[in-house]
Amino acid sequence: MRIGQLSADCDCPVETIRYYEKIGLLPQAVRRANGYRSYDEMHRKWLQFILRSRALGFSQDEVRQLTDLAHQQRPACADVYELLDAHINDVQTKIRELKRMRLALSRLQAQCHDGTLHDCPVIDELMG
Amino acid sequence: MRIGQLSADCDCPVETIRYYEKIGLLPQAVRRANGYRSYDEMHRKWLQFILRSRALGFSQDEVRQLTDLAHQQRPACADVYELLDAHINDVQTKIRELKRMRLALSRLQAQCHDGTLHDCPVIDELMG
DNA sequence: GCTAGACCCTGTAGTTACTACAAGGTCAAG
DNA sequence: CTTGACCTTGTAGTAACTACAGGGTCTAGC
Numbered sequence: 313m314r315i316g317q318l319s320a321d322c323d324c325p326v327e328t329i330r331y332y333e334k335i336g337l338l339p340q341a342v343r344r345a346n347g348y349r350s351y352d353e354m355h356r357k358w359l360q361f362i363l364r365s366r367a368l369g370f371s372q373d374e375v376r377q378l379t380d381l382a383h384q385q386r387p388a389c390a391d392v393y394e395l396l397d398a399h400i401n402d403v404q405t406k407i408r409e410l411k412r413m414r415l416a417l418s419r420l421q422a423q424c425h426d427g428t429l430h431d432c433p434v435i436d437e438l439m440g
Numbered sequence: 441m442r443i444g445q446l447s448a449d450c451d452c453p454v455e456t457i458r459y460y461e462k463i464g465l466l467p468q469a470v471r472r473a474n475g476y477r478s479y480d481e482m483h484r485k486w487l488q489f490i491l492r493s494r495a496l497g498f499s500q501d502e503v504r505q506l507t508d509l510a511h512q513q514r515p516a517c518a519d520v521y522e523l524l525d526a527h528i529n530d531v532q533t534k535i536r537e538l539k540r541m542r543l544a545l546s547r548l549q550a551q552c553h554d555g556t557l558h559d560c561p562v563i564d565e566l567m568g
Numbered sequence: 569g570c571t572a573g574a575c576c577c578t579g580t581a582g583t584t585a586c587t588a589c590a591a592g593g594t595c596a597a598g
Numbered sequence: 599c600t601t602g603a604c605c606t607t608g609t610a611g612t613a614a615c616t617a618c619a620g621g622g623t624c625t626a627g628c
Contacts (some may be wrong), residue, residue, distance in 0.1 A: 316575065326576090327616060346623060348576055360568045368548075369541050372614065382563045389560040393552045396545060396562065401614090402543045410535045413497050417528045420496075424521045432517040434524065435510045440488045444604065454605090455587060463585090474594060475607055500585065 315341075318351045322359050329359065337362055337376060370399060443469075446479045450487050457487065465504060497528060507553055 319326045332338040333349075338358055341349035361382065367376045374395060381391055423433045447454045460466040461477075466486055469477035480547045489510065493503045502523060509519055 314576075325616080328614090331587090331615065335494075346576080348623085357567050361566050363565075364566050364568070366614090369538075370543055378566070379561070382567065389552055389562070392560050392562050393549070396549050396552070400542060400545045400549065403538055403545065407535060407542065408540045409499075410531055410538070414528060414531045414535065416496055417524060417531065421521070421524050421528065424517060424524070432509075432520050434517070434520050435489075435506070438489050438492050438506070439485050439510065440494070442605075453587080458606095459586065474605080476594080494585090531576090 313351050314323065315349050315351070318356060321356060322363060324359065324363055332359070332362060335372070337379065352423065366398075370395075371404060372397060441479050443477050443479070446473070446484060446487065449484060450485065450491060451492055463500070465500065465507065472568060496527075497531060498523075502527060 313321075315326050315329055316326075319329060322329075329338065330349075333340060339355065341355065344350050357438055358379070361379065362375055365378055366372075372379065377395060378392070381388070381395075420434055420437060423437060441449075443454050443457055446452075447457060450457075455468065458477075461468060465509070467483065469479055469483065472478050486507070489507065490503055493506055494500075498506065505523060506520070509523075548562050548565060551565060
């Protein structure tokens, strides 16, 4: 199949597919006589893998590690587990930070009066 | 004071201060005869404002809107409230997304056996 | 046969919010 | 008079794409 088809199948922009190939995340496509990229099922699976990993918040580098592991004929489960674990911790940390942020914002918002006044305590607060 | 002093006072890298000036977030510093930037209390307050807003997760563009509002002699509280509200919603959405992500990752992790096996169901799962 | 339109190609520049140099000028202390 | 800390500018790098510009290719309709 051509790149447009793969793009439609995986719901991923054409540019992104080319980009993943360029940075070596996706294996090189076979080229037809006219220079067009040609893909098969194997490519589709790789791309799915990458897209799912990205959707789970893995960075490009982490995805690369995952694809490297998956590329081995006998991927070691322990390595995958480790990557997964580190990433879950990252996500956990981000959630905690955002929650702290939300609390601070709510506190700030609580200082607003009904919105009819012209003096804004929020700005004063941020100004220190 | 010079830029190094401001940097130390606000715990913000020198480069970042120059960067904020360059993109117009921070008002231009007065220049001394030797070309060095010179700052006063007003600048320190602006920078604090920017740093606090950024720490609360406001984007550069949102910070710009906030500073624009703060710049008015009679900032309208309602406008500030609106910005704050939109941002709290953004943060809320991010938290929800990360929680969903965490759940998916935990499910994936649960498929790992004790880590001694060589076949990895996690990779199979991502591969689809 | 020809042209319109859909598809494909490469390469470069833009995005966000900085960070990290490189190459040089200024100034106070020893 | 030199050493070192500080300052200046400008450019390039980061993540992870996205958006062109300027072309080539192929198919369908007239």
